[in-house]
Amino acid sequence: xxxxxEIRHSFELVLETEECTLSDKLLVSNAIDGWQVVRGVGDVxxxxxxxxxxxxxxxxxxxxxxxxxxxxxEYVEDFLEFTGEQTNYHxxxxxxxxxxxxxxPGQTGDRFDESLLISRSRRSEMLRKMDIxxxxxxxxxxxxxxxxEPGACYISRERKSEHAFDIFTDLVTHGLQGLCVSxxxxxxxxxxxxxxxxxxxxxxxxxxxxxxxxxxxxxxxxHFVISDFLDKAEESVILLEGIEYIITHNxxxxxxxxxxxxxxxxxxxxSRLILPVDPxxxxxxxxxxxxxxxxxxPGTSQ
Numbered sequence: 439x440x441x442x443x444e445i446r447h448s449f450e451l452v453l454e455t456e457e458c459t460l461s462d463k464l465l466v467s468n469a470i471d472g473w474q475v476v477r478g479v480g481d482v483x484x485x486x487x488x489x490x491x492x493x494x495x496x497x498x499x500x501x502x503x504x505x506x507x508x509x510x511x512e513y514v515e516d517f518l519e520f521t522g523e524q525t526n527y528h529x530x531x532x533x534x535x536x537x538x539x540x541x542x543p544g545q546t547g548d549r550f551d552e553s554l555l556i557s558r559s560r561r562s563e564m565l566r567k568m569d570i571x572x573x574x575x576x577x578x579x580x581x582x583x584x585x586x587e588p589g590a591c592y593i594s595r596e597r598k599s600e601h602a603f604d605i606f607t608d609l610v611t612h613g614l615q616g617l618c619v620s621x622x623x624x625x626x627x628x629x630x631x632x633x634x635x636x637x638x639x640x641x642x643x644x645x646x647x648x649x650x651x652x653x654x655x656x657x658x659x660x661h662f663v664i665s666d667f668l669d670k671a672e673e674s675v676i677l678l679e680g681i682e683y684i685i686t687h688n689x690x691x692x693x694x695x696x697x698x699x700x701x702x703x704x705x706x707x708x709s710r711l712i713l714p715v716d717p718x719x720x721x722x723x724x725x726x727x728x729x730x731x732x733x734x735x736p737g738t739s740q
Contacts, residue, residue, distance in 0.1 A: 444504035450488065450537040451514065453495040456530045463490050466531070469524035470497060473517055483513070495531070507702070510536075564659050565666050568650055570617065572670055573635035578611040584736060586675065588708035591701045593728060594735035595717040599679045601737060602714035606677040607631045609710070615671045619660065621680030624649055639663060641680045654680075654687040657696050664700055668707040675710040676700075681728075682719040690724050701731055 455466070467487055474485050482503055488496040505513070514533060521531055584605045586592060594602050610616035616636045620627055624638040637650065641660075645651040652659050664676055678700070685693045697713065704711045712735060717725060 444506050445501065445510060445538075446504045447538070448498065448500040451497040451499055451517075452534040452537060453497065454532050454534050455493050455495055457493060458529050462525075462529050465525050466490070466495070466521060466529055469521040470517075472524060473520045477516065477520065479513070485517075494534075506706070507699070564662055568639070568652075568659075568663055570637045570639070570650065570663060570667055572615050572667075573637065574613070574615055575610045575633065575635050577613060578608075582612040583608045586710040586712075586736070587733075588673075588710060589705045591697075591704055591711040591713065591732045592735040593713045593715060593732040595725070596714050597716050597718065599714035602677060602679060602712050602735065603627075603631050605735065605737075606675060606712055607633065609675045610636050613673065614710075615674045616677070617664065617667045617671075617674070618677045619652075619664065619679065620677070621683045637667075641683055654683050657684065657688060657692060660684070661696060661699060665703050668703050668709050671707075671709070674707070675712065676704070677712045677714075679714055681713060682716055685720070685724075690720075690727075694724075694727055697728065698731070 458466075467490065470485060470487060474480055474483075482501070482505070484500040484502070486498045486500070488498050490496075518531060518533065586605070586609065596602065606616060606618065610633070617639070618627065618633070618636060619639045619641060621641045623642075624640050627633060627638055639650045639652055639660075640646075641654050642651050643653050645653075652663070664678075667676070668674065681693060681697070684696070700711060703709075713728070713732065714735075715725065715728060720728070
């Protein structure tokens with residue numbers, strides 16, 4: 439059985455080139471056509487150039503079988519490497535993002551991912567600097583108060599995120615490996631909730647030595663850190679506290695896209711995601727969109 443988190447529809451790969459001549463564009467176009475044949479990927483996907491106007495190049499990728507986000511990223515990296523080799527690296531090509539086809543064949547949707555196409559080396563360097571290690575809290579001898587279903591994302595409407603922290607703490611002190619991404623300073627989180635070993639990532643614009651920090655504008659890093667943790671962890675739970683802060687420094691569509699991507703990863707790894715949201719800081723329409731693919735956190739009213 440195929441695992442969750444696979445892409446079954448086509449998408450548009452958006453690329454940026456440097457200023458180049460008509461002959462350079464023909465060289466790039468021929469390399470793109472050749473990649474599918476030389477790499478023997480025709481049974482998996484088809485590629486077609488949609489447009490090459492100025493420095494913007496759009497390529498339609500039609501999938502013939504489901505692929506995971508990781509597999510798509512690997513195909514894109516190989517595609518770019520091959521194109522560079524065939525043009526003798528005369529034309530610089532950089533990935534801008536993927537525009538998912540969410541409306542059906544022949545219609546391009548408006549869900550756009552720029553974070554998926556970070557190079558493998560840059561992604562590895564990000565993760566190395568963050569140094570997130572899997573650690574378990576000392577197990578509590580008390581009976582667990584909560585039980586969240588694996589592979590599900592939970593949302594709670596609350597001003598201070600206390601209930602979300604309470605459930606997260608209960609789960610990590612009863613055997614689950616946890617990762618907390620929070621707007622609150624890690625020292626305060628540990629002191630208030632008794633967390634000693636659980637890794638805590640601080641969403642802040644003012645990094646401090648000794649703390650694992652991510653600026654609210656760096657959503658690719660948020661995505662990679664959580665995804666890497668999910669790849670390594672066994673039974674796990676994620677608490678993402680501070681989505682309002684991310685929305686403020688980016689946009690709601692970008693933040694929603696981040697949650698959708700994480701939702702797919704959580705399902706794939708049968709983990710759990712807890713997302714507290716301040717209902718006074720997010721509009722009714724936006725809140726409804728966040729809640730659409732999530733379950734209400736036990737003990738909260740939606």
